[in-house]
Amino acid sequence: MNDDMIIVSREPIHPGEFLREEYMADLDLSVADLARRLGVTRQTVNDIVREKRGLSPDMCLRLGRLFGTTPQFWMNMQAKVDIWNSMALHADDIEAIEPMAVAL
Amino acid sequence: MNDDMIIVSREPIHPGEFLREEYMADLDLSVADLARRLGVTRQTVNDIVREKRGLSPDMCLRLGRLFGTTPQFWMNMQAKVDIWNSMALHADDIEAIEPMAVAL
DNA sequence: TCTTTTTGTAATGTGTAACGTTACATGATA
């Protein structure tokens, strides 16, 4: 049971939703406000918050810097939705792969 | 000190290097071999192993399936190099961001 | 040895996703 042993059993929360509800709401930040502080366009923040866009590594760095978290925190959150979406899309191909008997 | 509290102090190892040295070497897998098992092209495996390409979520799922690890394991490894590269590229812009005094 | 296959890799085209720019309707403020 390592750090990465997080079994995704339900749809993970989109970073945009988290950002919107946990940070912007609590800190009373508008889209324009946050964009300004992050040094990106309103469009960029808006798309993320509307869950139309994921978090790039760059954006994770910015959010980490602004809010005093690790970039990894945001990367992990994004990774979960990426894995979830990819699994929803290619589950069949993935499960067609024969697991190897491996003893490292 | 959470799971994501991994301070990146030195250049992280590329998943391709890890794959090459820890798995392919030990299990005596060729590029073509691995590609076949993963259900992707030789080109795809080759580019990853030559560190010319990163791991997509899809590829992380495949590797996890084949080797019996979590997809997250590979995602985390990739995330570290993504963050590292992005930081190397935009360090100035990131540090120009004024951290907020936040008490969640 | 000659032929056939397999292997690693370069080159090319495609699809997708993050991003900035521009534009605009709505709403706040002077």
Next chain:
DNA sequence: TATCATGTAACGTTACACATTACAAAAAGA
């Protein structure tokens, strides 16, 4: 009312993962 800020749609650019095609070198088989 006139000005300015906000949220968001539309568009073009850029980057990247991927499959396809092509090919030289090595391996395997005749």
